[in-house]
Amino acid sequence: MLPGSGGETRVGQIVALVRGRIERRVLLPGARLPSVRAMAETTGFSKSTVVEAYDRLAAEGVIRARPGSGFFVAAPLAPLAVADVEQAPRRDIDPVWMLRRSIEDLPGAIRAGSGTLPTDWLAxxxxxxxxxxxxxxxxxxxxxxxxxxxxxxxxxxxxxxxxxxxxxxxxxxxxxxxxxxxxxxxxxxxxxxxxxxxxxxxxxxxxxxxxxxxxxxxxxxxxxxxxxxxxxxxxxxxxxxxxxxxxxxxxxxxxxxxxxxxxxxxxxxxxxxxxxxxxxxxxxxxxxxxxxxxxxxxxxxxxxxxxxxxxxxxxxxxxxxxxxxxxxxxxxxxxxxxxxxxxxxxxxxxxxxxxxxxxSYRHHMDMVRNRLARAMARVVRRLGDLGLEPWTVPACGMSLWVPLPGGLDASVLAGEALEEGIVLAPGAVFSPRGGWNDHVRLNVTQCDDPRFYAFLARMCAS
Missing domain, CATH: 3.40.640.10 (Type I PLP-dependent aspartate aminotransferase-like (Major domain))
Known part of the structure; x- marks a missing residue:
C-alpha cells in the first residue's frame, strides 16, 4: 500500500499519487508520466492496475494519451497553495505554519522561538x-x-x-x-x-x-x-x-x-x-x-x-x-x-x-551587540542549570540551537508550550529532510521570563 493510501483500492492509490504530484507541481502541464512498466515497478502493483488507473485519469481529463509516446499531464494547474507543496506530515513542523506563528499577535506570549529582536531593542x-x-x-x-x-x-x-x-x-x-x-x-x-x-x-x-x-x-x-x-x-x-x-x-x-x-x-x-x-x-x-x-x-x-x-x-x-x-x-x-x-x-x-x-544606527548597534552578548551568556548559563547544552555557543547573534534530552520530540514540545503561551521553534521546521526534531531554536532575547524555564524544567524532568 502506498504511503497515506488509507483503505483505497490499488487503482485509487495510483490515481491519488498522480493527482498529488500534479497538485504539488512535481508534474506540470505537458509533462510525461512514468511509463506503465515504470509505475508498476515503483508501486509494486501490476501493469493492468496501472493501465486502469491511467485510463481513469484520462477519462477525467487529468491526463491524455499520445499513441506511441505515453501519457501526459493535460489538466490545468490549480492555484498554487504554498502550504500544500510537499507539505510536512504535521502542520506543527511546516515552514508556512511557522511563518504565520512568527507574525501573529499573541498577547502575553513568550516568543522563545522568535527570529526577531523584541520591539524595545529596535532603533x-x-x-x-x-x-x-x-x-x-x-x-x-x-x-x-x-x-x-x-x-x-x-x-x-x-x-x-x-x-x-x-x-x-x-x-x-x-x-x-x-x-x-x-x-x-x-x-x-x-x-x-x-x-x-x-x-x-x-x-x-x-x-x-x-x-x-x-x-x-x-x-x-x-x-x-x-x-x-x-x-x-x-x-x-x-x-x-x-x-x-x-x-x-x-x-x-x-x-x-x-x-x-x-x-x-x-x-x-x-x-x-x-x-x-x-x-x-x-x-x-x-x-x-x-x-x-x-x-x-x-x-x-x-x-x-x-x-x-x-x-x-x-x-x-x-x-x-x-x-x-x-x-x-x-x-x-x-x-x-x-x-x-x-x-x-x-x-x-x-x-x-x-x-x-x-x-545613530552605529550607536544603536553597539548597544544591541552588548545586550546580545549578555543575553547569550545568561541563557547559556540558565540552560546549563537544566542540563541543556547548545549545539554550539555562537560568537554573536540571537539564536541558540539546543538539543533536547532523552530524544524529546520538539514538535510535540512546541504544541504543549503553545498551550501555556510559549512559542517554540521545533528543529524539524528548519530541516529540508525533516530531521533535527530533537532540537529547538531559541532566541536569547526572548527567554528571560521565569515561566519559560519552569516549563523547560518540567519537560526535562518528565
Missing part, C-alpha cells in the same frame, strides 16, 4: 529622529530615483560592505523591500520550476517555504559549526548538480555557526568546478563583533550573490533590503524588480540612510 528613537528630520525638509523622497534605488543608500552600502571585505560598487547594488524580497527576485531571475537548490540542514525555514513557491527541488547538506560538511557538500554537488546553494554564513540561522575561512575556500572551489552559484544571505552581519569569513569577500561577487537587510537590526517597519551581484546582471535584476514592485521604497531607504549617516 525606534533613531527612526523617529530621522522621520522628524525628513518632515522638516522641503521635499519628500521621489519615485523618480535610479532604477537601482536611492543612490546615497547604495553608496553607504558599498562602503559598509568594503569594511567586511566585500568589494561592490554602488552600481552593483540593487535596493529591494527586504531580504526575503531579495531572495525572491534572485530565485525568479535564476530558477526554473524543477531546478535543484542546495540548502544547509538545518537552514532558515523561510528558504524552504520560498523555494516551494518557486517549485524548486531541494537537496540538503549537513551543517557543522564551521560551515557545511565538506565531504557531504562535494558528494551532493557532484551527484545532484544544483543550480544554487543558498545559505547564511557569518551568522548562520538557526545554529549561530560561523563560517571558517577553510570551509569558505573549499566550498568556492567545489562551486566553481560545478558551475554552481552561491546566494549568501548576510542579513545578520551587523550583529558581529569581529568580521568573520564570508563567501562574497573571497569570491568578489563572481559566482556569489550577497543579500542584506536592516529588518533584523534597525526596524521591520521600514522595509529596505539589497542585493549585491556581478555588474552584468544588475540591470536585468532591476528590470525584474521594476515589473514586480516598481521602484521599491525610497522613503524607507532615505530614512535608513539618514540613520546610518548621522551615527
Amino acid at each position: 525606534g528613537e533613531a527612526m523617529r529622529k530621522a522621520m522628524r528630520a525628513a518632515a522638516r525638509g522641503n521635499t519628500l523622497p521621489s519615485a523618480d530615483v535610479s532604477v537601482l534605488g536611492y543612490g546615497p543608500m547604495r553608496a553607504l552600502l558599498s562602503r559598509r560592505m568594503l569594511e567586511q571585505g566585500v568589494e561592490a560598487s554602488p552600481d552593483q547594488i540593487l535596493l529591494t523591500e527586504s531580504g526575503t524580497h531579495s531572495l525572491d527576485l534572485v530565485c525568479r531571475f535564476l530558477l526554473q520550476p524543477g531546478d535543484t537548490v542546495l540548502l544547509d540542514d538545518p537552514c532558515f525555514f523561510n528558504f524552504l517555504a520560498l523555494l516551494r513557491a518557486h517549485r524548486a527541488r531541494v537537496v540538503a547538506v549537513p551543517m557543522t559549526p564551521q560551515g557545511p560538511d565538506l565531504a557531504a557538500f562535494a558528494e551532493v554537488v557532484a551527484r545532484e548538480k544544483p543550480r544554487l546553494y543558498i545559505t547564511n554564513s557569518a551568522v548562520h540561522n538557526p545554529t549561530g555557526a560561523t563560517l571558517s575561512a577553510t570551509h569558505a575556500h573549499r566550498v568556492l572551489k567545489i562551486a566553481e568546478a560545478a558551475d554552481m552559484l552561491i546566494v549568501e544571505d548576510d542579513i545578520f552581519c551587523d550583529f558581529e563583533h569581529v568580521t568573520a569569513s564570508r563567501y562574497a569577500a573571497f569570491d568578489g561577487l563572481d559566482r556569489v550573490i550577497r543579500i542584506g537587510s536592516f529588518s533584523k537590526t534597525a526596524t521591520n517597519a521600514l522595509r529596505c533590503g539589497h542585493v549585491a551581484l556581478r555588474a552584468d546582471w544588475v540591470e536585468s535584476l532591476a528590470d525584474l524588480r521594476l515589473v514586480t514592485t516598481y521602484v521599491g521604497n525610497p522613503l524607507g531607504a532615505e530614512l535608513l540612510a539618514a540613520m546610518v549617516t548621522d551615527g
Whole structure:
C-alpha cells in the first residue's frame, strides 16, 4: 500500500499519487508520466492496475494519451497553495505554519522561538529622529530615483560592505523591500520550476517555504559549526548538480555557526568546478563583533550573490533590503524588480540612510551587540542549570540551537508550550529532510521570563 493510501483500492492509490504530484507541481502541464512498466515497478502493483488507473485519469481529463509516446499531464494547474507543496506530515513542523506563528499577535506570549529582536531593542528613537528630520525638509523622497534605488543608500552600502571585505560598487547594488524580497527576485531571475537548490540542514525555514513557491527541488547538506560538511557538500554537488546553494554564513540561522575561512575556500572551489552559484544571505552581519569569513569577500561577487537587510537590526517597519551581484546582471535584476514592485521604497531607504549617516544606527548597534552578548551568556548559563547544552555557543547573534534530552520530540514540545503561551521553534521546521526534531531554536532575547524555564524544567524532568 502506498504511503497515506488509507483503505483505497490499488487503482485509487495510483490515481491519488498522480493527482498529488500534479497538485504539488512535481508534474506540470505537458509533462510525461512514468511509463506503465515504470509505475508498476515503483508501486509494486501490476501493469493492468496501472493501465486502469491511467485510463481513469484520462477519462477525467487529468491526463491524455499520445499513441506511441505515453501519457501526459493535460489538466490545468490549480492555484498554487504554498502550504500544500510537499507539505510536512504535521502542520506543527511546516515552514508556512511557522511563518504565520512568527507574525501573529499573541498577547502575553513568550516568543522563545522568535527570529526577531523584541520591539524595545529596535532603533525606534533613531527612526523617529530621522522621520522628524525628513518632515522638516522641503521635499519628500521621489519615485523618480535610479532604477537601482536611492543612490546615497547604495553608496553607504558599498562602503559598509568594503569594511567586511566585500568589494561592490554602488552600481552593483540593487535596493529591494527586504531580504526575503531579495531572495525572491534572485530565485525568479535564476530558477526554473524543477531546478535543484542546495540548502544547509538545518537552514532558515523561510528558504524552504520560498523555494516551494518557486517549485524548486531541494537537496540538503549537513551543517557543522564551521560551515557545511565538506565531504557531504562535494558528494551532493557532484551527484545532484544544483543550480544554487543558498545559505547564511557569518551568522548562520538557526545554529549561530560561523563560517571558517577553510570551509569558505573549499566550498568556492567545489562551486566553481560545478558551475554552481552561491546566494549568501548576510542579513545578520551587523550583529558581529569581529568580521568573520564570508563567501562574497573571497569570491568578489563572481559566482556569489550577497543579500542584506536592516529588518533584523534597525526596524521591520521600514522595509529596505539589497542585493549585491556581478555588474552584468544588475540591470536585468532591476528590470525584474521594476515589473514586480516598481521602484521599491525610497522613503524607507532615505530614512535608513539618514540613520546610518548621522551615527545613530552605529550607536544603536553597539548597544544591541552588548545586550546580545549578555543575553547569550545568561541563557547559556540558565540552560546549563537544566542540563541543556547548545549545539554550539555562537560568537554573536540571537539564536541558540539546543538539543533536547532523552530524544524529546520538539514538535510535540512546541504544541504543549503553545498551550501555556510559549512559542517554540521545533528543529524539524528548519530541516529540508525533516530531521533535527530533537532540537529547538531559541532566541536569547526572548527567554528571560521565569515561566519559560519552569516549563523547560518540567519537560526535562518528565
